[in-house]
Amino acid sequence: MKVFTNRLYEALERQIHQVNCQAITECEKLKYHIISCKKALCILKRFITDYYFHSIDEEVEFFKKVKPQFYSQFIYHMCVYKFFIKKPIGCEKVLEQYISLELDKLKNFYDQNQNFCFYYRTGDTHLDQLYFTRCGCDIYAELDDYQVDDLFSTSHDYRLSKLIAYEQFQQFLIHQKNNVHKVIITDNKSPIVWTGNQSELIELIYALAESGVLNNGNIEIKAAVEFFQNTFQIDLKYYYNKFRDITNRKKERAVFLDKLKLSLDRRIESRFE
Numbered sequence: 001m002k003v004f005t006n007r008l009y010e011a012l013e014r015q016i017h018q019v020n021c022q023a024i025t026e027c028e029k030l031k032y033h034i035i036s037c038k039k040a041l042c043i044l045k046r047f048i049t050d051y052y053f054h055s056i057d058e059e060v061e062f063f064k065k066v067k068p069q070f071y072s073q074f075i076y077h078m079c080v081y082k083f084f085i086k087k088p089i090g091c092e093k094v095l096e097q098y099i100s101l102e103l104d105k106l107k108n109f110y111d112q113n114q115n116f117c118f119y120y121r122t123g124d125t126h127l128d129q130l131y132f133t134r135c136g137c138d139i140y141a142e143l144d145d146y147q148v149d150d151l152f153s154t155s156h157d158y159r160l161s162k163l164i165a166y167e168q169f170q171q172f173l174i175h176q177k178n179n180v181h182k183v184i185i186t187d188n189k190s191p192i193v194w195t196g197n198q199s200e201l202i203e204l205i206y207a208l209a210e211s212g213v214l215n216n217g218n219i220e221i222k223a224a225v226e227f228f229q230n231t232f233q234i235d236l237k238y239y240y241n242k243f244r245d246i247t248n249r250k251k252e253r254a255v256f257l258d259k260l261k262l263s264l265d266r267r268i269e270s271r272f273e
Contacts, residue, residue: 009070012070056271057131063157071161072162099177131155193233201228204257205225207220232237
């Protein structure tokens, strides 16, 4: 069992890493992650449905460690995806309230599952057979935390998956809250958006930074990228890779800057026609 599940999880991690390296939006990455997690869970379910556990300890290990490892990834990415698609556009106060509300939901989960959280975090094992075997049954388990699948679920493996995912999501929310003051929100009524491609914007940012017109030249490229990223609400996480692509161009490297010069020249010439 260990060989199969380890290989499956390593494959899932590779897929997530490969998607993270792509120059696509965060929401697009999360959708790919969710699909990958669902596929891995389906494969895991098919495997375990036909698998015979050789001992109670092996069954406990699967439902306490292996399955939650996969399921928590799915839940975490779903939480982050919902966070982004429901994220309001507004001032710092609006964003802070939104994040605080999400943190309150996590606190409610911890409060409602205080005993189980304590059991898991302290490393207790005396209730493992009750919580993490398919023949075990906890009549006090909340119905919404029990997945009705006798072959692939126990009374607490889903709850444990949620706990692991929520701990990770909590760190994500805290990071988002700390960065709220860095976000520059554009006017929702008349937004100005960047409609060119990312390479063009990166070319412009590097040119401005190198020319010394930003902060009298006293600015790091990372700070300049973050400013434009927040201003236009565009993901420029892989700006260095884009700049490397620009430097590897065979002919003209500053293609966008040349395009800007031609556009300005045409505008100037049109005034004299």
